[in-house]
Every structure is written in C-alpha cells, then in structure tokens.
Amino acid sequence: MLLAGVIVAGCGHPPPIIIDNADSDCAWNQGGGDFKRASYTPLESSDIAGLLWTRDFKKRLTVEPTAAYGRILVPTTDRRLFVISSTDGSRLAVKKYKKVIVAPAVVSDSLAVLLVDGEKLIIENWISHQTLWEADLGGSFIEPLVMDGKVYWIDGKNLLRCYRLEDGVRIWDRKLDNHYSCTVTGSSAGVFLACDQGIIYCYETNSGQTKWIYDSGDRMRNPPVIAGDQLVFCCTEGKVGRLNAADGSPVWKTDLKSPIIAPPASDGQGVYLGTNDRYIYRLDFDSGDVIWRRKIGGPVKAGPTLTENLAIFVSIDYRAYFVDKNSGKILYRYETDGMLTTRPLVCDGKVLIAGEDRKLYCFDIAGEE
Amino acid sequence: MNSRFLTTLVILLLLCLVSTTEAQYYFGQNKIQYTDFDWQVLTTEHFNIYFYPEEREIAEAAAYLAEESYVYLQEKFNHTIEDKVPFIVYSSPVFFEQTNVIPGILPENVAGFTEYFKQRVVIPFNGSFADFSHVVRHEIVHVFTMQKLAYVAKMHRRSSVATPPLWFMEGIAEYWSIGWDTQADMFMRDMTMSGRIISIKNMGSVSGTFLMYKIGQSILKYMGETYGDDKLTDLFDGWWKGRSFSDNIKLTYGKTLTEIGKEWEYYLKKKYYPYIEYQELPDRVGKKLTRDGYNLKPTVFLKDTREGRKEYIAFKTYRLGYSMIAEMSFDGEKEHFSTLIKAGRSEQFESLHMTDSGLDANDDGLIAFASKTQESDALYIYDTKRGKVIKKIKNKKLISISSPSWAPDRSHIVFEGVTKAGISDLYLVDIETEEFRQLTNDIYLDMTPSFSYTDGLIAFSSDRQAYGNKGSRNLFLYNLDTGEIVKLTSGEHIDESPIWARTGDRLIFASDRSGSMNLYVLNDVTNGSQTVAQLTEFVTGVFDPVLANNDSTIVFSAYQNFGFHIYYMDFPDSAISRIDEPEYTAKHWHLADSWSFPKLTGETTKGSAKYKTQLSFDIAQSTVAYDAVVGTLGGLQFALTDILGNHQWYFLLFNTANTKSSFLKSINFATTYLNKTKRINYGAGIFHFYSEYSDDFYGFVDERTYGGLLAASYPISRYRRIESALYVRKIDKKTTFFDDTNATTSTLTLSYIKDTSIWDPTGPIDGTRINIGMAQSINIKGLKYFNSTYNVDFRKYFRLASASAYATRFLYLHSVGEDPQRYYLGGSWSLRGYPRRSFYGRNLLLVNNELRFPLVNDLIIGFPIGALRFQAIRGALFFDAGNAWEDDYRDLVGSFGFGIRVALGYVTVLRFDFARKTDFKNVSNRYDFDFFFGWNF
Incomplete structure (x- = not known):
C-alpha cells in the first residue's frame, strides 16, 4: 500500500517521512514473483553520467542499503538506520537502536524487517518507526526473507520459522538438519535454503513441508537466486548451475574452476557473477556456457546488480565496475577509498554503492546529469 | 646523594640501551650491531622493502614474493590493506639477529617475525629461495590476520574482539603459506603413531614450540579441506560476532571447537595408522x-x-x-x-x-x-x-x-x-x-x-x-x-x-x-x-x-x-x-636449465631510495605504580622509534603530588634518545624529578633533582659488556634528620657486566651473572669530590638437572662521601624472612644460597567459567645472610627456609616464602611468611 502525506506524531520518534514519490522505481520488494530481488532492475539506459553525489556517514558501511519509494535505508555500524533521499542523499530520518543492524533492512511496503546483532528480529514501520513485533534470533545472523506477507528466518536453534509479517503470528516452523550460513530466498515455487554442504532444500511456503531436495555435490555459501521459475546456484569451488524451481530438476551445470564467494545475479537471459580470483563472468541462461569473462582488479565479495544493459560489479580493490552486459566491456570504473563489499542498489535511475570508506556513492545511469 | 628516582632512571635507560629482556635485574645478554648497513627502501604497491645494497637481488625477489602473496591473501582474507607494510630483509640469519626492530635476543631458530605495533615484517634469507618464499608469505599472513581482526573490530565498533590462540595464528600462517609439507607430515605421523595426539584443548602444553606450528597447520589443513577455505574467510569476516574464539568457531562452522578437534584426531588416525602395516619405526x-x-x-x-x-x-x-x-x-x-x-x-x-x-x-x-x-x-x-x-x-x-x-x-x-x-x-x-x-x-x-x-x-x-x-x-x-x-x-x-x-x-x-x-x-x-x-x-x-x-x-x-x-x-x-x-x-x-630470482616489473614497483629516519609511535601507555615509600604514581610513557628501531626516543611523564597545591611543582619528566645503529649504543637525556616522601633514614624528604645524562654501552661479546654514564644534575634536598643538600654534581659511572645465564619459567637456572661497577661524583662548584659508590654482584647457577639448580649470590654495595647512597635490605628479593627495608646503611653485604627444584610442571585448575593454567611451580630451599651498616660493621644476620614459586606465563612469578630468622646464635621458633612477586635472583 502506498502512503502519501502521512504524518504520525509519536512519543520520542523521529519525524516521519512524507511519501511524495509513489511512482518511484526502486526494486526492493521480495514479495513473490519475478526478478524481485534487488539484483535486477529493468532500467533501459546504459548511459553512465558518472558520480552524482556522495554522502559521508562517518561510520563504515558494511550492510547493503535497500530502497523503497525513493528512499534509501542505510544501516551503519553505530547502531543507526538512516533514511535518505535517493535524489540528493539528504537525510530524511534516522533512528538509533540498541545494537547494530547486521543485515539489509528488508522492506515490504511500510514494514521493514531488521536483523539486530544476532539478538532480535524487529518488524517496524519504517516510516513511523513504530515497532510492531520482535522475535529472538538466538545468535543467528542470517538475513530473513519477506514474501507475500510472511517473514521467514533461521534462528540460532537451527529452526526455520515462518511468521505473519503484520502481526507476528506464527504460521509454522521446522527443525533444520544442516548448518546454514546464507539467507533464505523464495518465490511462488517455494522457500529455498542452501546449506554449507551444498544441498538445496525447497519447502512449501504454507506448511514448511519439504518439496524437493537437490544435492549439488559441492559446498555452498550463497542462497540460490531466483530467475523467473528457475533457480541459479553457485558453489564455492566454482560450479554454477540452474534448476527448475518447481521440482529441483537440474537444467545445466558449468564448472568455472574459480572460487566463488559472492552470489550471482540473473535476468533470465544471462547469469552474472564475480569470483574470488578477480574474474567477472556472464553465462548463457539457457546453456550455462561462458559468454564472456573479464579480469578486474580484485576479488568480488558481493553479488552484481543488473539493469537492462548493465551489470554493476564491486570489488575489494575499492572499485566499482559498470559493465556492458552483452559484450562484457567495462564502460565505466570508479575508485573509492575503501573496500566495496555490498551489492549495489539501483533506484530511480541511479546506482548506489556503499563503501567501507564510510561513504555512499550515487551514480547516474539514466543518461541525465 | 643519588636519588632513588635518578638511580631508577639510569637503570631503566641503560636497560633500554642494552637490548635485553630481564628487566628486574641489571644484567642481560647483548644484541650486537656488528655490521654497518647502508639501508635503502624499495617501494612497491603494497610494501616498503628495506634492504642494503649487497642484497639487492634478494630484496627484489622479496618484493615480488610479497606482492604475489598479497594478491593471494587478499582473496583469502577478503581484505585490502590500506597502508604500505614495512618489510625489512636481511641477507642472512647472522645479520637478522642484529635487528633492533624488537628488543631482546632472537633465538637462533626464528625464521622471521612480524612485530605487532607497527606491523613490521622482518625476515632473513637463509640461502634457500623456497624457504624464503614460505616465510615471506607466512609473515604476511600474520599482517593480514592482525589487520583483518582489527578492522572487523573497528567496523563493528567492538573495543576488542576475541584473541585467536597462538596455535591458530601460526597454523593458519603455515597453512596459507606452505599448505602441507614433508616435515609437517613427519610430526603428525609420529604424534599419531606414538598414541599421544595433542588435542586442541591441550595445545597450551606445546605453546610456542615448533610442534605447535605443525599441529596448528594440520588442524587448519583439516578445516580447510573439510569445510572449505572460504569458511576460514567467513570465520575472519564474522570474528566480531562471538565473545571468544570458540564462539566464533561455533557460529561459523555450526560445531564446537571440541567437536572439530575430535574430528581432526580421528582424521589423523585414519590417515596414518595404515602406514604401520608396511612401514617401520x-x-x-x-x-x-x-x-x-x-x-x-x-x-x-x-x-x-x-x-x-x-x-x-x-x-x-x-x-x-x-x-x-x-x-x-x-x-x-x-x-x-x-x-x-x-x-x-x-x-x-x-x-x-x-x-x-x-x-x-x-x-x-x-x-x-x-x-x-x-x-x-x-x-x-x-x-x-x-x-x-x-x-x-x-x-x-x-x-x-x-x-x-x-x-x-x-x-x-x-x-x-x-x-x-x-x-x-x-x-x-x-x-x-x-x-x-x-x-x-x-x-x-x-x-x-x-x-x-x-x-x-x-x-x-x-x-x-x-x-x-x-x-x-x-x-x-x-x-x-x-x-x-x-x-x-x-x-x-x-x-x-x-x-x-x-x-x-x-x-x-x-x-x-x-x-x-x-x-x-x-x-x-x-x-x-x-x-x-x-x-x-x-x-x-x-x-x-x-x-x-x-x-x-x-x-x-x-x-x-x-x-x-x-x-x-x-x-x-x-x-x-x-x-x-x-x-x-x-x-x-x-x-x-634452471630458475632465476623473480623481479617485479611495471606498475607494481615504484623504485628505491635511500632510507631516511622517520619516527613514529611505538609504545604509548598510561602507567600506575605503587611504591611503599613514595606512594602511588600515575603517569604516561611513550616511545617514538624509526622503522628499523635504530633511533629511539622515550618520554616519561608523571606526577607525584599529594595535594592540589603541589601539583605543578610535582611534574616529573624524562626524555631520552637512544642510538643503536652501531656496536656502541649510546644515549642522552634530560630529566626533572620532584617528590616528597618519608624515609626510614632521612625522615621526611623533599627532593628535587634535574639535569641531563649521556650513556653508552659497549658489548665485548654477546655475554659481556661495559657500560658508562655521565650525568650532571642539580640536587635540592631537604630532610628531617640531616642537613639540606644543595649541590650541582657530575657523576661518572662505569660497569662491567657478564651474563651467560639461561632461564626457566621462574628465573635463571644455569650460567653466571656478574655486575661490577662504580660511580664517582664531584661537586661542580669548586670541582670538589662529592661521593662514590661501588657495587659487586656475583651470581652463579650450578645446574643439577633439567629443572633443578643450586643458585648462589654475593652482593656488596658501598657508598662514601657527602650524602652517600643508602641501601636497604629485607624482603623476598634480598634477605628473606625479614620485612622489606629492615636494614639500611651505606654499606650492604648479602649472600644468598638457594636450591631450586621442580614441584609441578603443569597445573590446570578448571572453573565453571574457564580454566587457569600454571606452567611451572617450583620449590626452593634457601639460606641467606647479610646486613647493612653505616660506619661500623654489623654482624651478619641470616634466615633459612623454603619457598614456592609460581610462574605466570612470562610476565612474572608469584613468590611465597616461609623463613626462620637467625643471628647465628639463636634461631627464631616460627616461620615468617612473605608473599611477593618477581623473578628469582
């Protein structure tokens, strides 16, 4: 639901945000469906006008910013959550928490799901900053999934939990057998989990019943990425594969023989990923063949973000690389003052990159200066 | 008069002058700078390589290996190092032993080290390129480890993070530098075949040994191969999450350290037991x-x-x-x-x-x-x-x-x-x-x-x-x-x-x-x-x-x-x-047919230049100390040194005021410069000390001393040296029982020191230590004689067994002239059985005899919150005799008894003494107990 001009007076809450850009094209809605994870935004232009603005947060930015309705949510390591404007980076609101937010703020309409220092999962209205409900995490640092009005997470007791987003009513939970280091992902086909041993589980969203299991045969540290009705996964030793999300049947598997730390991204035409030995790739979505491969300056620790024509990679060599998806040519490269370890965010024709040099960088890719 | 502070200062300065580790006593062996090095700096993208012209080829190979290691480890640690790493290369272990980057004698089998404060890497070339390559990467792993953990802590606003155990630090350095090697395999085979696999929880028993390196390497290899090297990367990335190393392991691997340890032990058995079928011991x-x-x-x-x-x-x-x-x-x-x-x-x-x-x-x-x-x-x-x-x-x-x-x-x-x-x-x-x-x-x-x-x-x-x-x-x-x-x-x-x-x-x-x-x-x-x-x-x-x-x-x-x-x-x-x-x-x-030394080319090498001395912080700490006479002292000390450690500046600042009104006049400071570039190490300093205190001999003392000093130390060999100092000071001293002293004096000291001792965890156990010295002071006004002091301190240790010795000390101190120094006797460090400062005078004679023997080698006491480990508990039977006097000799008094010494790592030793007093005619009928701390004499 879009809110316009809502003002909420609260006790001690920071001033509310006025939503006046309901048409804002920011993709951070994990509700089920196609391409809804922020790795892909259908933005036409490939003209890169360059750096628009930077904002210094005084603290290192280690968590991916997320976006909603023209606002960017930026957690910082001093326990704050900033809400800033995507237009000029101006601060709109800030809230301080008892502990550090350690995962991206997962936004669904007016609600944000915050993972706080392995202790609490907080669901709050990110506009009014009113907390709706909380859950104990028991020492888990795994990012939750929000989809179709539900929130899914793994807690410190190795339970996969499904609760109703708006009021915290428990829907189901189930005990997991293996050790998990990566987030939960989901689509209409189900909720997907990849364990460290490289087994992908698919659970029914309504009941948590196991739908199918796929053993990749190699270790994994990233969740499978949803591309329509397909899943793309990658293994730490270099294997990349595609599965049918409905039944887990494999479509193809390619071995890049490169260590892969960061998750891939897919737009249904290609699979894009960066490796730890400094390469970026595009694989063909249908066959898994390598279309292009480029060497960059450093290991890739965060997944790429895609627009219609661009694949944007970041590296711990302090640089962001704007790459033509089709040719693999590096169209633009920008060097920051710190390691780049979080995925870029695309919002309103801009690319936002959070750096460990404490700055948020905003690049114009819509062809406007 | 020699003020206590001044004497302490001179001793401290001379101790800094001589690179030694035994700070409690004025002995120590010598690190000698035999060789003059014409230092240069080769700059690469991530390193500053310090070398001398004769080893240019090795330095260029080091630059290549360092950058190659950087690329590899940047991937492993997911970390980029922001500042250039200082990398000091010596062409031989013989030269490496002369380094001033760290104080203290380097044991011969040290193949390289990374110093903590400035994260300087210091490595010798031992003739083998492969060994050099291994050590270069090993040390750079340490640099990455330290920087990564500090970075992770800072990023997540943790004032500190869990300290990784030493076996893990060295294990990952070995694993990510050499992987696996025949030598490591030999140690693991033997350990497994002997039936005495050292578990992770017992790693303290081999702490610091070469075996610990290899066991750590084996454990890390197991973890890397079983769970993936990327999991080790995750471990470092998530280091801020846990309160302890074990917590971090559990959070990353989903298993406890004990569970992983047991897996590793089983893995060793599965791997090596089959060998015995066709191989022999x-x-x-x-x-x-x-x-x-x-x-x-x-x-x-x-x-x-x-x-x-x-x-x-x-x-x-x-x-x-x-x-x-x-x-x-x-x-x-x-x-x-x-x-x-x-x-x-x-x-x-x-x-x-x-x-x-x-x-x-x-x-x-x-x-x-x-x-x-x-x-x-x-x-x-x-x-x-x-x-x-x-x-x-x-x-x-x-x-x-x-x-x-x-x-x-x-x-x-x-x-x-x-x-x-x-x-x-x-x-x-x-x-x-x-x-x-x-x-x-x-x-x-x-x-x-x-x-x-x-x-x-x-x-x-x-x-x-x-x-x-x-x-x-x-x-x-x-x-x-x-x-x-x-x-x-x-x-x-x-x-x-x-x-x-x-x-x-x-x-x-x-x-x-x-x-x-x-x-x-x-x-x-x-x-x-x-x-x-x-x-x-x-x-x-x-x-x-x-x-x-x-x-x-x-x-x-x-x-x-x-x-x-x-x-x-x-x-x-x-x-x-x-x-x-x-x-x-x-x-x-x-x-x-063969290989050649690699060399960096292109953008990664930035050229070389002559080394210029640039100082930076080395140590900065606040200090709180208590002296039974002076009271509590609080202060600040810091040091500035250059990269090679050849030029050192020490600053000491503290205040001895007891009341607000005396705050300004009670500011004490000392500044000293030490030059350790050449064989003769020398220093110069200025100081100002003021204090008010009560003394058994002088009564209430109000004392101000300020001046400057020059000091030099010439090492004859690793075991012997001559030290000298000249200081000029103004003394202003008021006491209750004696006339005021107001003089400007010049004092020349000369000492001969020999030290061939080797130590166990509680103190010396073999060898000889000698310190013979004198100091002559003149009053600058009128160039008149002021006073003199003489000291003879002779200690010999007769080894009886690996942890047993008979130790003996002869100490004679004498001071004469105007305002002579007074010496104090009594307490655990001198005449046991008598309280500290029981005897004093300008003459002192002390003879100690002690039989030292082991009681318990390793004691671990487990508590619900953790375990406390005592690595060496020793016993002592002693007999002491001595006295102090002014002008007329006083008969010796003595004591005998037994003591227990408990070593607390390499920090200090807890001392428990039970002694009976004697004047050699009678013996006291009870044991007096004294607790103190400090190394054996």
Whole structure:
C-alpha cells in the first residue's frame, strides 16, 4: 500500500517521512514473483553520467542499503538506520537502536524487517518507526526473507520459522538438519535454503513441508537466486548451475574452476557473477556456457546488480565496475577509498554503492546529469 | 646523594640501551650491531622493502614474493590493506639477529617475525629461495590476520574482539603459506603413531614450540579441506560476532571447537595408522644410542681406547638449554657420553647451528665443525686425541659456514659458505695455508657437500634444478679438476646429505621421495648409469646418514616419540625398492636449465631510495605504580622509534603530588634518545624529578633533582659488556634528620657486566651473572669530590638437572662521601624472612644460597567459567645472610627456609616464602611468611 502525506506524531520518534514519490522505481520488494530481488532492475539506459553525489556517514558501511519509494535505508555500524533521499542523499530520518543492524533492512511496503546483532528480529514501520513485533534470533545472523506477507528466518536453534509479517503470528516452523550460513530466498515455487554442504532444500511456503531436495555435490555459501521459475546456484569451488524451481530438476551445470564467494545475479537471459580470483563472468541462461569473462582488479565479495544493459560489479580493490552486459566491456570504473563489499542498489535511475570508506556513492545511469 | 628516582632512571635507560629482556635485574645478554648497513627502501604497491645494497637481488625477489602473496591473501582474507607494510630483509640469519626492530635476543631458530605495533615484517634469507618464499608469505599472513581482526573490530565498533590462540595464528600462517609439507607430515605421523595426539584443548602444553606450528597447520589443513577455505574467510569476516574464539568457531562452522578437534584426531588416525602395516619405526629397525635431548648430525671417528682403536660417534646434541658436540661409543650414551664442545656460554662458541650444519671427522680423529663466533661463523677443527680445538679458520667475506667435509688428503675441507649478499656456494679451504677457493658461484643453495674418497669429486645437494625454487633439492656432483657440475638425481622432492661409501662407487643419502624422509643409495655414481635403491621405509623420518664399520653399518638421526635421536643399523642386504629410471642418468648441469630470482616489473614497483629516519609511535601507555615509600604514581610513557628501531626516543611523564597545591611543582619528566645503529649504543637525556616522601633514614624528604645524562654501552661479546654514564644534575634536598643538600654534581659511572645465564619459567637456572661497577661524583662548584659508590654482584647457577639448580649470590654495595647512597635490605628479593627495608646503611653485604627444584610442571585448575593454567611451580630451599651498616660493621644476620614459586606465563612469578630468622646464635621458633612477586635472583 502506498502512503502519501502521512504524518504520525509519536512519543520520542523521529519525524516521519512524507511519501511524495509513489511512482518511484526502486526494486526492493521480495514479495513473490519475478526478478524481485534487488539484483535486477529493468532500467533501459546504459548511459553512465558518472558520480552524482556522495554522502559521508562517518561510520563504515558494511550492510547493503535497500530502497523503497525513493528512499534509501542505510544501516551503519553505530547502531543507526538512516533514511535518505535517493535524489540528493539528504537525510530524511534516522533512528538509533540498541545494537547494530547486521543485515539489509528488508522492506515490504511500510514494514521493514531488521536483523539486530544476532539478538532480535524487529518488524517496524519504517516510516513511523513504530515497532510492531520482535522475535529472538538466538545468535543467528542470517538475513530473513519477506514474501507475500510472511517473514521467514533461521534462528540460532537451527529452526526455520515462518511468521505473519503484520502481526507476528506464527504460521509454522521446522527443525533444520544442516548448518546454514546464507539467507533464505523464495518465490511462488517455494522457500529455498542452501546449506554449507551444498544441498538445496525447497519447502512449501504454507506448511514448511519439504518439496524437493537437490544435492549439488559441492559446498555452498550463497542462497540460490531466483530467475523467473528457475533457480541459479553457485558453489564455492566454482560450479554454477540452474534448476527448475518447481521440482529441483537440474537444467545445466558449468564448472568455472574459480572460487566463488559472492552470489550471482540473473535476468533470465544471462547469469552474472564475480569470483574470488578477480574474474567477472556472464553465462548463457539457457546453456550455462561462458559468454564472456573479464579480469578486474580484485576479488568480488558481493553479488552484481543488473539493469537492462548493465551489470554493476564491486570489488575489494575499492572499485566499482559498470559493465556492458552483452559484450562484457567495462564502460565505466570508479575508485573509492575503501573496500566495496555490498551489492549495489539501483533506484530511480541511479546506482548506489556503499563503501567501507564510510561513504555512499550515487551514480547516474539514466543518461541525465 | 643519588636519588632513588635518578638511580631508577639510569637503570631503566641503560636497560633500554642494552637490548635485553630481564628487566628486574641489571644484567642481560647483548644484541650486537656488528655490521654497518647502508639501508635503502624499495617501494612497491603494497610494501616498503628495506634492504642494503649487497642484497639487492634478494630484496627484489622479496618484493615480488610479497606482492604475489598479497594478491593471494587478499582473496583469502577478503581484505585490502590500506597502508604500505614495512618489510625489512636481511641477507642472512647472522645479520637478522642484529635487528633492533624488537628488543631482546632472537633465538637462533626464528625464521622471521612480524612485530605487532607497527606491523613490521622482518625476515632473513637463509640461502634457500623456497624457504624464503614460505616465510615471506607466512609473515604476511600474520599482517593480514592482525589487520583483518582489527578492522572487523573497528567496523563493528567492538573495543576488542576475541584473541585467536597462538596455535591458530601460526597454523593458519603455515597453512596459507606452505599448505602441507614433508616435515609437517613427519610430526603428525609420529604424534599419531606414538598414541599421544595433542588435542586442541591441550595445545597450551606445546605453546610456542615448533610442534605447535605443525599441529596448528594440520588442524587448519583439516578445516580447510573439510569445510572449505572460504569458511576460514567467513570465520575472519564474522570474528566480531562471538565473545571468544570458540564462539566464533561455533557460529561459523555450526560445531564446537571440541567437536572439530575430535574430528581432526580421528582424521589423523585414519590417515596414518595404515602406514604401520608396511612401514617401520626407527627403534624397531635400528638401535637407539641416545636417550636425552635432541640429537642430530652424527659423524664417525676412530678413537684409541683400552681395547684398541674403536669407532666412536660424535654428534650434536641440545640438552638443558645448551647445544653441544658430544661423543659416545656404539654401545650408546649410557655406556659412554662425553662433551667435546659446549656452546652458548662463551664468545668462541656462541651457536653451533644445531639443525643447519653437520660435522665431519677424518681418519686422524679430527672433527671439523662450524660455530658462530662474534659477528660471523668460523670453521673449527677439534682434535679428539688431544681433546681440544686446534684450529680456527675465518674468512672476512663469509659470514656463514656450515656442513664441512674433509677431503681424503686431510688437508682440505669443503663447506657451504654464505657471503654478505646472502648467496650460498661451495668453498674449499686449505687448512694449512687458510687459502679459500670458491667452487660454485651462482644464486642456488648448495649444501651438505661430501668429498669422495677418490677422483676429486664432491657430491652435494642443491636447488639448482628447474623446479628448485619450489623447494625441491637434488644431488649433484662437482668435479674439482674441471669445475663441471653434473646432475645425479632428479625429481620434485628433497634429496640431501649425500655421503660416499668407502667401498664401491655409491652414495648414501636421505630423501623424501616416498613421502617421508628415508635413506637411499645411489649406485654407480660415476659410470653414467646411476640407479637409486631405497634402503629404509620408516614411517617418521630419518636424516644425516653416515657409514661405519667398513660401510656395513649406517648411523643416522631419526625422529620418533617427539624427539631426535641417534641410531645405527646394519646396511641392508637388499633394497626395499629399486629405481632404474633414465631420468637419473647423470647429465651436465647448465645455468640455462634452471630458475632465476623473480623481479617485479611495471606498475607494481615504484623504485628505491635511500632510507631516511622517520619516527613514529611505538609504545604509548598510561602507567600506575605503587611504591611503599613514595606512594602511588600515575603517569604516561611513550616511545617514538624509526622503522628499523635504530633511533629511539622515550618520554616519561608523571606526577607525584599529594595535594592540589603541589601539583605543578610535582611534574616529573624524562626524555631520552637512544642510538643503536652501531656496536656502541649510546644515549642522552634530560630529566626533572620532584617528590616528597618519608624515609626510614632521612625522615621526611623533599627532593628535587634535574639535569641531563649521556650513556653508552659497549658489548665485548654477546655475554659481556661495559657500560658508562655521565650525568650532571642539580640536587635540592631537604630532610628531617640531616642537613639540606644543595649541590650541582657530575657523576661518572662505569660497569662491567657478564651474563651467560639461561632461564626457566621462574628465573635463571644455569650460567653466571656478574655486575661490577662504580660511580664517582664531584661537586661542580669548586670541582670538589662529592661521593662514590661501588657495587659487586656475583651470581652463579650450578645446574643439577633439567629443572633443578643450586643458585648462589654475593652482593656488596658501598657508598662514601657527602650524602652517600643508602641501601636497604629485607624482603623476598634480598634477605628473606625479614620485612622489606629492615636494614639500611651505606654499606650492604648479602649472600644468598638457594636450591631450586621442580614441584609441578603443569597445573590446570578448571572453573565453571574457564580454566587457569600454571606452567611451572617450583620449590626452593634457601639460606641467606647479610646486613647493612653505616660506619661500623654489623654482624651478619641470616634466615633459612623454603619457598614456592609460581610462574605466570612470562610476565612474572608469584613468590611465597616461609623463613626462620637467625643471628647465628639463636634461631627464631616460627616461620615468617612473605608473599611477593618477581623473578628469582
């Protein structure tokens, strides 16, 4: 639901945000469906006008910013959550928490799901900053999934939990057998989990019943990425594969023989990923063949973000690389003052990159200066 | 008058001047800067490489290896280092030992280190490019580890994060530098076969040892292979999450450290137990001759005995903290053991290079060996008949000499020599004329040469094959007449320590080509169709073969049950396996066949420049101290040093005010500059001290002293030095019971110090310590005599067993003149059984006698919240006598009793004393208890 001009007076809450850009094209809605994870935004232009603005947060930015309705949510390591404007980076609101937010703020309409220092999962209205409900995490640092009005997470007791987003009513939970280091992902086909041993589980969203299991045969540290009705996964030793999300049947598997730390991204035409030995790739979505491969300056620790024509990679060599998806040519490269370890965010024709040099960088890719 | 503060300051400054570690007492051994280095800096993308011109090639190789390691480790740690890392390279361990980057003597087996405050990496080149490559990466892993953890803590606003245990730090440094190696495999095989696998929770028992490095490496290898190296990356990335190392393991792996430890132990058993089916242990095949210590490098010689000429074994052994050359018969050391050379106690034999250099004996019973003597190595010849060293040979150009081998003419010796450039080559010396001839002349490591009995051929081990830069070494033959080098063996493994048989054209050598170090024979060495046969199949490792009994017996050292011992066995009638491979046919070796030192090119290298001294913070800390007389002191001390540690500035600032009104006048400071660039270390400083305190002798004291000083220390050798200081100060002292002192004095001090002590966790246990000194003061006004002080402090430690000793101390202090110094006696550090400061005067005499013995070696007390570990609990029985007096001598008083000492790591020792007093006529009827802390005298 879009809110316009809502003002909420609260006790001690920071001033509310006025939503006046309901048409804002920011993709951070994990509700089920196609391409809804922020790795892909259908933005036409490939003209890169360059750096628009930077904002210094005084603290290192280690968590991916997320976006909603023209606002960017930026957690910082001093326990704050900033809400800033995507237009000029101006601060709109800030809230301080008892502990550090350690995962991206997962936004669904007016609600944000915050993972706080392995202790609490907080669901709050990110506009009014009113907390709706909380859950104990028991020492888990795994990012939750929000989809179709539900929130899914793994807690410190190795339970996969499904609760109703708006009021915290428990829907189901189930005990997991293996050790998990990566987030939960989901689509209409189900909720997907990849364990460290490289087994992908698919659970029914309504009941948590196991739908199918796929053993990749190699270790994994990233969740499978949803591309329509397909899943793309990658293994730490270099294997990349595609599965049918409905039944887990494999479509193809390619071995890049490169260590892969960061998750891939897919737009249904290609699979894009960066490796730890400094390469970026595009694989063909249908066959898994390598279309292009480029060497960059450093290991890739965060997944790429895609627009219609661009694949944007970041590296711990302090640089962001704007790459033509089709040719693999590096169209633009920008060097920051710190390691780049979080995925870029695309919002309103801009690319936002959070750096460990404490700055948020905003690049114009819509062809406007 | 010498104020207490001033005396303390001088002592502290002199202690800083001399690089020592024993801060409680004014002794210590000396780190000598023998060599003048013309330092340069080579700048690369991520490093500043500090080197001197003679080792330019090595420095450029270091730059290449460092940048290569950076790329590799940036990926492993997911971390980029922001500032350039200082990287100091020495061309030889002999020079490395002179470094001022850290204070204190470096043990000989330290292959490199990373200093914590400025994260300076300091590494020597030991002749082997592969070893150098390994150590470069090992140390850069430490840099990444420290920086990553600090970064993660800072990023997540943690004031501190869990400290990783030492085994993990060294284990990951080994694992991510060398992966796995034969030596690590040997240690793990032995540990598993012995049935005494050291579990993770008991790693403290081997803390700091080489075994700990290898166990850590094995654990990390297991974790990396089982769970993935990326999980180790995750562990570092998530280090901020847990409160302890165990927490972080659990969070990352989903298993406890204990669970992973048990998995690892099971993995070792599964891997190594099957070996015993077809491999042997050394003591099952050979006869073990030694029983104590670490024993290596045997050689056989003929000795005249009552039963006629018999073969004896000379070998290197490390026992009770000292390295030695010893001899024993073939019946073993329990029948006959005699020490020929003792090292570590005198300038002549500072170090015998236990593991790096062998011995060789000729048919005349002359044993050739190398030892560090002052600034470089010397070649020595020991005559077993006369029982003494008969020759010492040095070469100014060679800083290191090792593994001598006699020529059959007994007038020449071939050995491995290293120049200031760090390059290892073979040299031949005529022992009569002392003329040297360089045989090889290239960058390759040439070691363990062995002269043939005929033909003027020298077999040696070298890394000059194409893959030698990866750590492989093979056997080669050098023709003394033609200078030709011929390949004898090939393969990516280690072949070393060749020894010629007297009978037949063959060489015995050690090799790890089968996976563990075993003995092999190379037949038909000179006829062009060599074949190799395996002689032993040991599950652990065997080294340093030598033949005896007309080649029918092999003597060797082997590793088993956590130790190296000497064994012998009959020469096998048949070989275990035989290799007739064309590749072993000898071929002429050509330089073009081999590798060269890598060099950085392009953008990664930024050029070199002369080194300029730039100071930066070294230590900065606040200090709180309590003195029974003065009271509580709070202050600040910090140091500024340059990268090489040659220039040091110390600043001390504290306040002794007891009231607000006296705050300003009670500001105390001292500033000192120390220069340690050359052999004579010198310093200069200024100071101001003020304090008000009560003293037993003076009453209430109001004392101000300020002035300046110059100090110098000249080390005669590692064990002896002369120190001197000149200070000029203004004294303003008011006391209750004596006249005020208001004088400007100049004092000259001179001391002679000798220290050959070695320590156990509670204090010295062997050797000698001497400090003899005097100080003369004049009143500058009128140049009149002011006062004098004299001190004699003599301590001797008679070793009784590995952890037992009888220690004795004689101390005499005397001060005379105007306002002489007063000395205090009493307490756990001096006259036990009497409270501190029971006796005082300007004369002091003290004699201590103490029997030190072990009680408990390792005590762990478990609590619900963790465990407390005490590594050494020692006992003491003592008898003390002494007194202090002014003008008239006072009869001595004494005490006797027992004490317990509990070592708290290497920080301090808790002291519990129970003593009864005596005036030598009567004895008190009860024990007085005293608790204090501090090292044994």
